[in-house]
Amino acid sequence: MTTYLAVDLGGTKLAAALVADGVLSARQQLNTQSDKSTELLRQNLATLLASFHDQADQVVVASTGIIQDGLLTALNPQNLGGLDHFPIKAEIEAITGLPTLVLNDAQAAAWAEYHAAGGQYANMAFITVSTGVGAGLVIDGQLQIGARGIAGHAGHSLADPNGPVCGCGRKGCVEAIASGTAIGQQGSEVFGENCTGQEVYQRYLAGDEAATAIVSRSATAIAQLVADLTITNDLDAVVIGGGVGLAANYLELVEEALSSLPAVYQPKLLPATCSTDAGLIGAALWAQACSQR
Ligand SMILES: [Zn+2]
Incomplete structure (x- = not known):
């Protein structure tokens, strides 16, 4: 061995x-x-x-x-x-x-989650919502790396053409709206400078209206990304992980946003298990x- x-x-x-x-x-x-x-x-x-x-x-x-x-x-x-x-x-x-x-x-994390599910979802995506937004794709049981190693970088697909400029240089990427960093930046505009994503999330959990709008915007962008990946790749399941992705009630918010879309956009949505x-x-x-x- x-x-x-x-x-x-x-x-x-x-x-x-x-x-x-x-x-x-x-x-x-x-x-x-x-x-x-x-x-x-x-x-x-x-x-x-x-x-x-x-x-x-x-x-x-x-x-x-x-x-x-x-x-x-x-x-x-x-x-x-x-x-x-x-x-x-x-x-x-x-x-x-x-x-x-x-x-x-x-x-790598997508491949781990594919195996953790016993390989039962041959077509799946893993999305991590954390400092940034990362993703990995498994299609027909094969991990997608890409000719230049870029396959699955779906955090840099478009969420809002009028959104903020992303660190990659494109305007309105999912990462620029949904990541923990982006949640913190949006929070800084409301709650004062140097507000972190975690602080905004705590305020959301405590029922603050402005924080709820920021976290909901993040979850909606992730739900749209789930829908885009599903309709592009005919996915069976999407696994959500990362510090934000696994935070209390976040997956439920994504599920709620996804439920307003036609059934063909809704794969099985699962929390990551490999931490x-x-x-x-x-x-x-x-x-x-x-x-x-
Ligand atoms: Zn980007």
Whole structure:
């Protein structure tokens, strides 16, 4: 049995664990906050991966951003800072001496959720509503990566042509309206500067009218995205995850917005079940699937 050293490189964390046959062990995590220097990432990777020395046969990485030819880039370069064009595959191979595969973290999470559902939804999307809005697609039981690693970046599809400019440069993306960051920004206009998405959400749960409008706008944009992905790809199910996606009553708001649409736009809507380990587990399962091809 192959043992994978799975690594999850996110905006504010770096996690690693051993995964054999879909079972995770020895999980470790470093909080990297928002410091996005290449030197610090190299040091953090070396520190984290040193303890796994000689315990794995292969490394697989679920990373934020777009992964093409082992290079890390992003539709929204602000999310990466100095890490734009970071040679993640080469760096990790240099540290570990092991062959390394890299894929996008939302794609990895989609693959984990597909397996968590026992493979019963051959056509499904995973949408994470978090700091940003990420997504991954499984079509005919195959994880969609794309020729340039971009497949599934549905958070950058259009929600409102008159909406705010997104970090990717396009106006009115779902991410610019529905993400935790966007919820916080809209909250700042009402509740004062530096209002976070979490604060707005607490106010929504407490019944505040303005906060309810902001959170409802987010959930409606996600419901429309669910409908668009469903009608484009003939989906069986859509799994919603992420800090906002799994917050109290959010899925119900999405369901409510979706219920006003014709039945053909309404797939089975499910909460994510793999939580914070989705990237690690999904990446390892994907490496396993690649090796069996
Ligand atoms: Zn965008």
